[in-house]
Amino acid sequence: MASDGATRLAPPLFLRTFDPNWGCCVDPPISCTAVCAAFLFFTGSAVATAQAEETARPEEAAQSEETAEFLSQGFANKTYDELTSAELTAAKAVARKMKIDSLRVCADPGNLPLSNDKREGFDNKIIDIVAKELGTKITYFWRPQIDRGLTRQTFDNHECDVLLGMPAGYESVLTTTPIYRTPYVFVTREEDDIDIEGFDDPRLKELRFGVYQHSGLRLALAKHGITNSLDVHVLSHDADLQPEKQPWRQVQQVVDGEIDIAGVFGPFAGFLKTMRGAKIAIQPVNQIDDEVPLEFNLALGVQPTNIVLKYMLDDALERGRDEIKDVLTAYGVPLVQCSNCVVSGDIPSHGTYFTDRQEKARKLYLTPLSENREGLQRDKASADQVVTETRLDEWLDDGADLNEELSNAVVGTDRERVAFLLKRGADIDSLNLMGLAPLHTAAASVTPT
Incomplete structure (x- = not known):
């Protein structure tokens, strides 16, 4: 268990460890101020609000009243798409003044280089930057990202306020401004000098090819008849306990000569090349298929009705732009051009999938x-x-x-x-x-x- 009171959830949906002081929604004690409590109206936590307001400082009480005024107008149970432009503008105004004591974060405990329970991933570093900009502290709830019911259960059970590493626009959550866009890539050994021309390149059926289980790239390969010769890496619920099961390990298999080429999510390859000095060649593949998307925007996710928190996070991400770019660069994350991302890259984007x-x-x-x-x-x-x-x-x-x-x-x-x-x-x-x-x-x- 992490020293900051984090918890870790494992199948079949039970806690291995639990510390009752991990978040501002746990009672007792209430750790949020009245401002945090007003914010919690978005999740229906009226009892927490009443308790927290008893000890609120004057300036917090004033902000709490303004926030409660906003929420009292019936916005608390509306999703982003249900709010009018005027209501969204009001939510932004509240977000600029909101203060919170603690931000509860759900993250995968074993998915480097994105996150792990030692807080060594770049997602961990990015949320630290966000917390600094918000003047708050982070508490973690660890849960494998491949668990079924991830978004529904984490929010329904009040396990966290924020999910790390969510695809921008993911339908089950409200996502922030995209932080970055990254592609799938082919990974080979530098010494082999392999340059794949497309999914119809005959070498893809001859080389020892590794791909992981749930992957857009695996789907694209299947469309081109490449299925039987694949070394499929099966995703695991306990990769934090058995690091050899983490998806980046398939890149290590290329380094070790166990396979000739791996098709993986870009950050897994950049991590080994930049942070561990692996002698590998990385080839983005986001432009070689016009039907299966092979580049994605990543963001933070919040509860669909938590519009104020979304705007708070958006503002914090913008203020921390330079530091976030430094983190992504340090981890070797391949960055695709993206006009609406916090951090844009140099890799050409595929763009729209409408050719006309x-x-x-x-x-x-x-x-x-x-x-x-x-x-x-x-x-x-x-x-x-x-x-x-x-x-x-x-x-x-x-x-x-x-x-x-x-x-x-x-x-x-x-x-x-x-x-x-x-x-x-x-x-x-x-x-x-x-x-x-x-x-x-x-x-x-x-x-x-």
């Missing part, structure tokens, strides 16, 4: 709607229902998100607003929590002819 995106966008956004889908009828709308460029500018100045507003405009079939937001720099490929880009939303709105 521009033509589809032109038809969907600019072609007149059918008569029964006229969208906004301005002559029948009241003044407060019409979104003008002036109102958009005011919202954006107050902190509204360009991409969120683009999604709203597409849902409202407001072509003028879409054109304005695209001019202002909205990302036509940005995904909402349902994993839909504006193009998908527009396609769903078009009446078949």
Whole structure:
């Protein structure tokens, strides 16, 4: 057990060790201030709020009242997509003033170089930076990331506030601004001088090839008929207790000559090359398949209704940008170009998987709607229902998100607003929590002819 009061969950969903002082939601004692307690209304912890407010300092009580005012308006049980732009702006204002005593983090105890129970992974270092920016402390709840029901049970059981290393836009959680984008890679020994030209390269069927069990790369290989000759690394629930089962070990197999090539998640390879001096060649493969995504944005995850905490984390990540970049560089994480990530890289991105995106966008956004889908009828709308460029500018100045507003405009079939937001720099490929880009939303709105 970690010395900071962390816990570790193992199948079949029971605690090996437990310390009752690991988080601000455990009672007794209550370790959060009244501000933290007000924040906990997002998870329905009204009892904790009442207890904490008894010992609140004056300035905390003032912030607690402002937060409670926000929450009392019915926002506590709404998801991100259910809030209006004005409500999201209000949540951002609360986030800028919120203070919390403790941040409970769920992380995998045996998944280097991302995280481990000794806090040696780059995800551990990144959340330390976030905690420093927030002026709070970290307590851990250790749980293998491959456990079934991970997101639902950790939040329902109040095991943590934040999940590390979540795919941005993951549907079961609300994620922060993407921290970085990284690809799958091929790993070979430098001395072998192997450069794979694509998934149809005949050498992939001749070389001793290693891949791990649940992998987009394994799926891409299967599409090209590469299945029988693979050395499949099976993921384990107890890799913290048996480090040889951790996915990065497949890269070590290449170094040791046990296999000729490994297809792994980029950070596993960069870790051995940069931090352990392995003589390996790393080849990103994110651009050699147009159907299976082989590059991903990673972020922090919070409960879907915890919008204030999301914004707090977003702000902290932005403030810690330079330190986070240093951490990712030190661990050798291959970084892909990413305009909306905290840290962007130099590896070219695959980009959208719509090869005819521009033509589809032109038809969907600019072609007149059918008569029964006229969208906004301005002559029948009241003044407060019409979104003008002036109102958009005011919202954006107050902190509204360009991409969120683009999604709203597409849902409202407001072509003028879409054109304005695209001019202002909205990302036509940005995904909402349902994993839909504006193009998908527009396609769903078009009446078949």
